[in-house]
Amino acid sequence: MLARNNRFHGYSSLNWAYRHGETIRDHKLSLKYANNQRRHTYRVAVVISRKVNKSAVVRNRIRRRIYEVLRSNSDAIKGNYDLIFSVYGDELADISSKELEVMVKGLLKRANII
RNA sequence: CCAGAUUAUCGGUCGAUCGCAUGCUCUAAUAAGAGUAUGAGGAAAGUCCGGGCAGCAAAGGGAAGGGCAGUCGCUAACGGCGACCGGGCGUGAGCCUAGGGAAAGUGCCACAGAGACAAUACCGCCUGGAUCAACCCAGGUAAGGGUGAAAAGAGCGGGGUAAGAGCCCGCAGUAUUCCGCAGUGAUACGGAAUUGGAGGUAAACCCUGCCUGCUGCAAGGAGAUGGAUUCUCAAGGCCUAAAGCCUUAAGCGUCCCGCUCGUAAGGAUUCAUCAUUUAAUCCGCUUGAUCUUGAAGGCAACUUCAAGGCUAGAUAGAUGAUCGACUAGAACAGAACCCGGCUUACGGAUAAUCUGGCUUU
């Protein structure tokens, strides 16, 4: 789990990132990122629709795994970015942790964040 | 040993590394760091019921609407639970059961059938016209056949008749009432009297009895002080007058009433000063119809008493990630104001009590 500083708070801050961000899309995952000058650290949110999987347990597990990949690589992240990951498939709950790490880091590299 | 029935408990553990939230303490000084303690469920789920709590002026009575339905109990309450009664299923342990009222009234009963409920004679049987027979016509007949889910709807034997029929009788049986006895009671057992009567459906309207206001934590609340305007401010008494107190009336009480009861001080708008800046933040928020153990009462649901405990409180949402071992890439699954139930999902493990069958002693 990420620290409180590296998570979003409130509703309008997410809306700001949705309006000003750029999107990179992968097969089962997409990243919307925006450089926020008013902050001192990066922020991350993971968005999983109820249509992806109806079980709250599975959705919680996907969010926690993506948070964990970012936490273990937090030193590599440059700049004060707002990051929003959107999930499009429930396979992310079952794939191995190395595959997930490759997927998430691939998106970050294409966005030129790490 | 095999096959079952019921109930209860558990539902990953250990180790290593890296993390998160809250409380407390210290450093520190408004932003962090260190230490320490605690951190999802039996269903947290579905949101199907019931309550607490909050707001709507929320006491009372009534109407409409809604709900419930064997009896007795339990409970804060319930459509829940327990015990018992009746009915059904099973060899049995046990399981299932919306189980008031159809002579209060209304509606409906398709198709088929002659006739579908104060309705009916199609075939058959019998009598007559009418006579040897057939056909036909009129009448009698609900025993037999046919139609249908259901046909005057409960059988057997005898009498009776033109033919028949509870038309009459006996037995069996049904229903109702009364008595005795057991029980708080539903009811059970025994006895007596009456009963020959036109169905089903109330998870159709309805009747009877009982219960019930609406909205939901996204409820609801959140600065202080002073001033002005306006709405409702009636009558009488005490008093020189004001203030204050008392009595009565009107008004209001979100469907109706205003007999009872409540209600007198508040509401709305606006100005000034400081405080505050917006889907944020704080309160509500977790000590409660609470949990554990023991004792007592009760068949039980449950209740009472004593001692001890504090056991999630997040807010884009904490309780996790990776690796290894166990014996197997553990099932269903994530608190969101809080409780009591119900229902549904669930790989497996353990324990207790009981039933049937087989074998051995």
Added chain:
RNA sequence: GCGGAUGUGGCGGAAUGGUAGACGCGCUAGCUUCAGGAGCUAGUGGGCUUUAUGCUCGUGGAGGUUCAAGUCCUCUCAUCCGCA
């Protein structure tokens, strides 16, 4: 979290407790045309086969009430909507 609605052929959408599938779109065949479209006529309605006046399944699913359920009752599943 709280509240509410819907579910019927391939699609849309009717049906008072009484033969399920009206009607429209579609699909198939025929007529018309040089050809296609449009139009007109008839048929088909899920599955199976013997191609029929056949058998069987069927109103999201499972039970119940009833002689009889798409309709009434209970539970359940899926989809959709509203509330700061």
